[in-house]
Every structure is written in C-alpha cells, then in structure tokens.
Amino acid sequence: MEDCIFCNIINKKLPSHMMYEDANYCAFLDIFPRVKGHALVIPKKHYRWVNDVPEFGEYWEVAKKVGLMIQKKLSSSYISYVTIGNEVPHAHIHILPQSTDKLEGFHFDPVFKMENTEIENLAHKIKGSMNH
Numbered sequence: 001m002e003d004c005i006f007c008n009i010i011n012k013k014l015p016s017h018m019m020y021e022d023a024n025y026c027a028f029l030d031i032f033p034r035v036k037g038h039a040l041v042i043p044k045k046h047y048r049w050v051n052d053v054p055e056f057g058e059y060w061e062v063a064k065k066v067g068l069m070i071q072k073k074l075s076s077s078y079i080s081y082v083t084i085g086n087e088v089p090h091a092h093i094h095i096l097p098q099s100t101d102k103l104e105g106f107h108f109d110p111v112f113k114m115e116n117t118e119i120e121n122l123a124h125k126i127k128g129s130m131n132h
C-alpha cells in the first residue's frame, strides 16, 4: 500500500533499523521504543491484522527467531510478544525484551470485572461457535 509506513520501509522509501529479513518477513527496531531493543516483526506483503497473515504459524516462528536473537544479544531475562494492531494498519508483532522479571514497556488495564458465571457462559458461547 502506497501510504503505509511499513510498506514504505519494506520498499526502502523510508529508512529503518532493519535487523532481519527473509523472503516473506522482516524485523527492525521501533523508532519509538518502549524498552531497549523494542522490535517489530512484519510480513513483507501488506496485511491489515496479524491473523490475516495466511501462514500464521510461520509468522510467529519468525517472531520467535528474532525474539531469541534479541534476548541473546541483550541478555534479556525474557521476551514479551505483543500484538495490538491499531497503531499502524500493517500487521506487526511487537518484541519487547525484558530486563527484569517485571513487565516493562506495556501494561494491562485493571482487571475487567466479570462474575464467574458470566465468564463460564462466555466460555460456553465461544466453545459453541468453535464447534460449528
């Protein structure tokens, strides 16, 4: 897509700090890092959402490879893999190397309040739709 920032990075119309590239995916450092080593793994072909990528498992395998490479180089304690998707409309997996046992660079909102029966009903609803 012409006006997509990530497509323009792939086409080299925009500069990037590229670290990994293969036939279908690439990874580069985020220029607005949430933590040191914050990277993005993207498909080279434009897809809107992570689950639009047809080879979903392959995509995550690449994310794991990049995550482990970063973890090794930065001696991170662990890697958080995060997908949100509403910041840039091109599928991307955030890789957030963590330097302590505490989650940094990303936070969950306070717990969403639901009764246990509501949660149970929701599980049945989802399970029912998955069996069709």
Ligand SMILES: [Zn+2]
Pocket (backbone or CB within 6 Å): 001, 004, 005, 006, 007, 008, 045, 046, 047, 089, 090
């Ligand atoms: Zn794009």
